[in-house]
Amino acid sequence: MNHINRRVFLSGIVGAGIVGALAGCGVSQERGYLGTPAVFAREAARVKSGKVRTYDLTAKLTEIDLGGVIAKTWTYGDSFPGKIIRADIGDRLKVNFSNQLPDxxxxxxxxxxxxxxxxxxxxxxxxxxxxxxxFNFDFTLPDSGTYWFHPHSGTQLDRGLYAPLIVDDPNEVVTHDQEWIxxxxxxxxxxxxxxxxxxxSLIDGSAMGGMGGMQGMGGMGGLDAGDVTYPMYLINGRPLSDPEVFTSKPGKRIRIRIINAAADTIFNVALSQHTMRITHTDGFPVKSYTTKSLTIGMGERYDVVxxxxxxxxxxVADAVGKSAIARALIRSASGFAPAALFRPDELDTQPVTADLLQAKDHVKLPARKSDRTQDLILRGSMHPYKWSINGRTYSQTRALMVGLDEIATLRISNRxxxxHPIHLHGHTFQLGSAGGNGVRxxxxLIPPMGGIYVDFEATNPGKWMIHCHNAYHAEAGMMTRLEYTA
Ligand SMILES: [Cu+2]
Structure with missing residues (x-):
């Protein structure tokens, strides 16, 4: 049961229709700020490089150019996506954040x-x-890899507020010549x-189809489709009509760090006429796995060479179930670009999902018996538009509990x-048992009617979110918390 059921993975049905009331996301503690002694103690114990990196970050209203279409939106700074934040493992990262948004x-x-x-x-x-x-952020970077940042406020994730955060390991053996995010x-x-x-519109059912409307009109809506039909799908902020062109040379090895920042879209990705060697997922190294295509859910990252x-x-990134693509180009020699709607044959191969990958030995969790097992049962519907964990939306949720330094098991089952891409804050779990072969x-991504279990080490005290990374599911209730026992 620790592996995704692939047959089930391919059998999604999307319903649509009349939707009802939203059970909103709850506000349990208005002031927050849980800088407890346990939190400070763990921060003090983190391995430190001695270096400090300081960045300024401003959220603001901006106009962006989407292939000649000007869109007013919210971004980090003047670029879209926002400028990269980059540092080394163990660095102290200071981010002086300023909010120039109306909200x-x-x-x-x-x-x-x-x-x-x-x-x-x-x-x-x-x-x-x-x-x-x-607000001045100030924290130590514990792990290397491909990360990103975004708001955790309402549906703001579906605006232009996102940027990559890359943490380098100076001791990493580099096996590539170029890097492309x-x-x-x-x-x-x-x-x-x-x-x-x-x-x-999802809640009241008023916007059916069309630009930024609801996906599907009932019945078979395709495989694992999201809830929303978007007018555009972007790679690095660029639409099909004006793709980014990455310049390379024949024989060069490019490390591509793929981040899915979408609010409601799972993508299958492929590079025409090439295989991709997967080296990391969600920042953590995996045993090399070569594939022609892979599936990436919202919030996930894959590094490939x-x-x-x-x-x-x-x-090309194929928006699963939505009959649309996003693309960028790599130019390594002269030639014509393929047509805008060109779909590589590689996208017709079985895409890799995380359950097929194995963690590298040095990032496996300690092979310890789990101290406690808790269930996460995912339910929901389009009508009414309501998504829940363990039968409750966030305002009514009961937190999952864990003891400091325990190995804890989450048994996630999608009914x-x-x-649903389920995201745990503050920890990286191992797929399957701690110390087994599963990836960190x-x-x-939990497929329709599928289930998995994950183990994690409870070494980061505090109060943490566990939620679906579909922005609309999260807002419609599919969030809960993980808390540490006293
Ligand atoms: Cu979801």
Whole structure:
């Protein structure tokens, strides 16, 4: 039961229709800020490089150019996606954040097992940052890898507020010549409905199909499709009509760090005429696995290495169940780019999912018997538009509990007809048993009616979110908390 049931994975049904009331996300502690002695003690014990890296980060209103279509949206700084934050393992990262948006916001450092009071979850770990206010983040980076950051406030994730955060390990043996960060997204803000309007339309059923409307009109809506039809799908903020072109040379090995920043879209990705050697997922190394395509859920990351042939090649992200693609190009020699809607044959191969991969030995958790097992039962429906964990939406949720330094098991079972990428804050679990072969991850796609279990080591005290990384499912209730016993 620790492996995703692949047959089930391919049999999603999407329902749509009349939707009812939303059970909103709850606010349990208005002030938050849980800088407890246990949190400070663990921060003090983290391995430190002695270096400090300081960044300024501003959330603001911006106009972006989507292939000649100007969209007003919210971004980090003047670039979209936001500028990379990069540091080494053990560095102390200081981010001076300023909120110039009309609404309160927050910044969550997705995937990083950092001190709890810097995790950026309003009303749980730190105060929401009011409009025209600021907040200074300050934390030690515990692990290397591909991470990213985004708001943890309402549906803001579905605007332009995201950027990569890369943590380097100076001791890593480098086996590539170039690096390319590829961020996938589904897009409507400023050109179709904004995220608040999309959520409202999902709840009241008013927007059916069309730009930023509801996906599917009942019946078979395709495989694992999301809830929303977007007018555009982007790679690095660029639409099909104006793709990013990455320049390389034949024989060069490119490390591609793929991040799915979409709110409602799972992608299958492939590079035309190439295989991809998967080296990491969610920041953690895996035993090399070569594939022609892979599936990436919202919030997940995969690092792959490709060895370039000569020519112009399409890197394509197929929006699963949505009959749409996003793409970028790699140019390693002269030639014409394939047509905008070109779909590589590689996308017709069985895509790799995390259950097929194995952790490298040095990142396996200690092979210890689990101290406690808790269930996460995922349920929901399009009508009414309501998504729950263990029969409760977030405002009514009962936190899962764990004791400090325990090995804890989460048994996740999906009793709905959609895939859900489940994200655990502050920890990286191991798929299957601690010390087994499963990969280390912080976000795992649970297929419709599928189930898995994961083990994690409870070494990061505080209050943490566990939730679906579909922004609309999370807002409609599919979130709970993990808390440490006193
Ligand atoms: Cu979900």
């Amino acid at each position: 309160p916001t927050s910044v969550h450092w997705h995937g990083l097992a950092i001190r709890n009071d810097m995790d950026g979850v309003p009303s749980l770990t730190s105060p929401e940052v009011a409009s025209n206010a600021s 590829v961020i996938l997204d589904d897009w409507s803000d400023g050109i179709g409905n904004n995220p608040d309007e999309i959520l409202a 490709v060895t370039m042939k000569a020519g112009v090649f399409a890197f 709905s007809m959609m895939s 991850k912080d976000t795992i």
